[in-house]
Amino acid sequence: MLSTATANAVFAYALRGGADFAELFLEDRDDVSIDCAERINEVSRMRSYGAGLYLLKGNSGAYVYLNDLSEPALRRAADDALTLMGASGEGNGTPRPFTVLNRENPCPVIVSPSEVGQERKIALLREAVQCAALLPEVSRCQATWFDRDQRVILLNSEGVHAEDRRVTTRMRFIPVVSRGGETASSFTEYCAAAGMEAFENGRHLEQLKTCCQRLRGSIGAPEAPSCRVPVVLEAGACSGTFFHEACGHQLETRSLQEGGLFWDKRGRQIASPKVTLIDDGTLKGMYGSARFDDEGMARQRNVLIENGILKGFMADRLGARRLGLERTGSGRRQDYAHAPGPRMSNTFLAAGTDDDDAMIRDLDEGLYVTEIGGGTGGREFTLLAACAYWVKNGQIGPQVKGAILVGRGDETMLKIDRVGRTFVVEQGGGSFCGADSGFIPTTTSGPRMRIAEMVVGGKGEKL
Amino acid sequence: MIDLTGYQGALEHLPQGIARAEVNAERIRCTDIAIRDGRAASSVSFDQTKFYIRAGGERLGTVYTERPDDDAAALFCAAAENARWTDAGDTPMNGPERSVSDSDEGENEPIKSMIVLGAEAEKAMRGADIPFLHVRVTERELRTVNSLGLDSFTHRHWADLYTAVSLPREGMQAAEAEANVSACGLDQLDPAAFAQKALALADQTDGGGLKPITVSSGSYDCVMTGQVLRNILMTAWRSLSAEAMQGGGSAFRAVGEKIGSVEVNLVNAPAHPLSGKRFPVDSEGTPMSETLLVEQGLLREPLTTLSSARKLGIASNGCTGRIPVMTGNVPIALTTVPGLFYLRPDGRNTQRQLIERMDTGFVLTYSLDLFHSVNIASGLFSVPCGGYFVRHGEKVGSVSQMTVAGSLRELFTAVEAVGNDLDFDDFYFRNYCVGSPSALLRNMTFSS
Secondary structure, X not given: OOOHHHHHHHXXXXXXXXXXXXXXXXXXXXEEEEEEOOOEEEEEEEEEEEEEEEEEEOOEEEEEEEOOOOHHHHHHHHHHHHHHHOOOOOOOOOOOOOEEEOOOOOOOOOOOHHHOOHHHHHHHHHHHHHHHHOOXXXXXXXXXXXXXXXXXXXXXXXXXXXXXEEEEEEEEEEEEEEEOOEEEEOOEEEEEOOOHHHHOOOHHHHHHHHHHHHHHHHOOOOEOEOEEEEEEEOOOHHHHHHHHHHHHHHHEHHHHHOOOOOOOOXXXXXXXXXXXXXXXXXXXXXXXXXXXXXXXXXXXXXXEEEOOEEOOOEOOHHHHHHHOOOOOOOXXXXXXXXXXXXXXXXXXXXXXXXOOOXXXXXXXXXEXXXXXXXXXXXXXXXXXXXXXXXXXXXEEEEEEEOEEEEEEHHHHHHHEEEEEOOOEOOOOOOEEEEEOOEEEEEEEEEOOEEEEEEEEEOOEOOO | OOOOHHHHHHHHOOOOOXXXXXXXXXXXXXXXXXXXXXXXXXXEEEEEEEEEEEEEOOOEEEEEEOOOOOOHHHHHXXXXXXXXXXXXXXXXXXXXXXXXXXXXXXXXXXXXXXXXXXXXXXXXOOOOEEEEEEEXXXXXXXXXXXXXXXXXXXXXXXXXXXXXXXXXXXXXXXEEEEEEEEEOOHHHOOHHHHHHHHHHHHHHHOOOOXXXXXXXXXXXXXXXXXXXXXXXXXXXXXXXXXXXXXXXXXXXXXXXXXXXXXXXXXXXXXXXXXXXXXXXXXXOOOEOOOEEEEEOOEEOOOEOOHHHHHHHOOOOOOOEEOOOOOOOOOOOOOEEOOOEEEEOOOOOOOXXXXXXXXXXXXXXXXXXXXXXXXXXXXXXXXXXEEEEEEEOOEEXXXXXXXXXXXXXXXXXXXXXXXXXXXXXXXXXXXXXXEEEOOEEEEEEEEEO
């Protein structure tokens, strides 16, 4: 995409101009998407190609991105960035020689999607649509294929030269289930940091079937009551997503700079002693893993909370500078059109010691959530309970619909009274997290857990 | 103007086997500066052109590139190859009669002016915590050419200020709000007025520093401020798209259907005096027309694209665009996207008058989770929210961690009066805006 000599010249120019750090993120990416319902609606190919030039001077940063990767264009970008930073033009730094960083790819690909024709992908889509059509009460199913081949080169004035190739495949299903004039629809995605081999074991079809079953259960189901009750979150993505929204974003340096909930809480108890929370971008085959973060630092395992005590944050380069923290391999971005920011990768609650079944059995009344449909983080966080059941006298009762959970992270994490023994990795392989640096692949996992009390928003009467 | 010379040449001599082709190019130049302590703390700047190419026969395939030097004929062939796999029916295209050329006279704003303006706004908010404050200038060119002879071009400039403000409260949670304002140029932004607006919004969040109270779950009247209604409408507009209605993906079914009270008038427009954003032409090259979608609670005309309008036997009102899904994928498929979609204000009612008329109930000043809380297909919503409680016209205490739930039809039907305080917010991806004033609603379901 660009010679290291050109990069070196641009860095030297930027450092002479007053920057104290310069970085180029180069990206050449191919995406394919195929949309299928009763027929193949659309087949599309996308080529994204560009570079982001990131300059820092003290605690100031400027990011300029462009599609023209010629040296004159990159120098003009450097001029723009220096102007934006108000740099003096009297810098005296020189870039260090590049050293190529090598690291094992945690997500090796066996059959690259770019090496197979569209027929194979279309066949997978048709198989999924036919699978859905055979399920009871499914009136329609839209299935969409996505594959991505992202080639990335990261060079910086500290001599880092990191290259990565990230291949992902994904199928999205939107089934429509109908019964007696009532219709329910939702979507589910099967994501893999892998090639075509991810679709050989039929797990994507199992996921589609589970989604259809959940939708069937929601038809005619009572509305969730509006109440404050104990909430059990199922093992896997449910408990992991709880932490992603309740505290994950608040532990990123971006939130800390904006006066987030936890900046002055390191070393103090912020959650129940049953909680140990980890973010790890090195896990093999996981959707949130990669060799390097998008600032050329090797991914690592970050313990965020240990036995309820806040241990660490997630820091990108600029956030670490501003807050006097160590970087944590958490600088991530969607693509060259986004400046890097502090982000999660694979976030999980460690297994606890409580009996998984007893936390429901011991419940007089409460909500048991088996699928989270998304959420938002912040001082107050929300979780959409895509599939939930009402529990009464220790028995799992009817499926309820329309429940949304609301709370403050710093209050709710202290109310966790059970953490189960059985750790479960997120089914479906992962999802996307959106924030300032774009949409990035993440996973959330954990054992079953219970919160002593949460606000459940719904429209129904008491059950 | 975006240079499409290479494409135009290829359109005149389409490669063999290709009956028609279209290029939709969008160039955005933008500088966004975060201000802290009167200086640029961080900034993002770009000049990017995106090319969406459709080609084929009756069926069209699509390719996308960001490289201006890519070979046009080769891209047409690649798009046509994609069309080979599709079973979709005939896709309409605009002809030369829809061509427009429309450019405003704006100029690139000097960076120094942006920083000065942001610093003035920051200074005017002294005493408040400011998690972020940004000044942004944007220039957007959109050009669509096709083999039928269409050549539509528009060029617009605008400037924004956006911020988050946090007001410390003694012994209580800080009062926080986000605010934005846009205008057709930097010189039309008033930093002092913007600061006043942001501070007022933050102060209003907890009713001016009221102590927290808990109100039991149940049915209450409420005044939803513009922020809360905009959050709901940010996704609810989809239920008024002809595409969603035709595909069974909307809670509403047909023109003429009663979906709300007589106070509900919903409009889609290419421009509005209260916003700097303008959407004169859509991504199929159709000029966007100002459309009264819902009049006094009756659905008059949905948002349409060329395809969905053809099914209704009417002309498109120019609402074709691309909506990025929440995954970072380049949005390729043409779909329905509004311009400035808003609930029409009623000049007779201030927000204060609405609250007085309510007498007892909630004033909802903020809401969360605009992406997950409204189900367009069913119309059901459960929106996390907060604000303060009023009893017999008197503020009683602040409330948080609540939800308001119902269906869109119930929401629109519950509207008893609409305020005069219309304001607009950008959608996350900045490709459309949603506006709403405050409104008084009766008998909504709350949990707390």
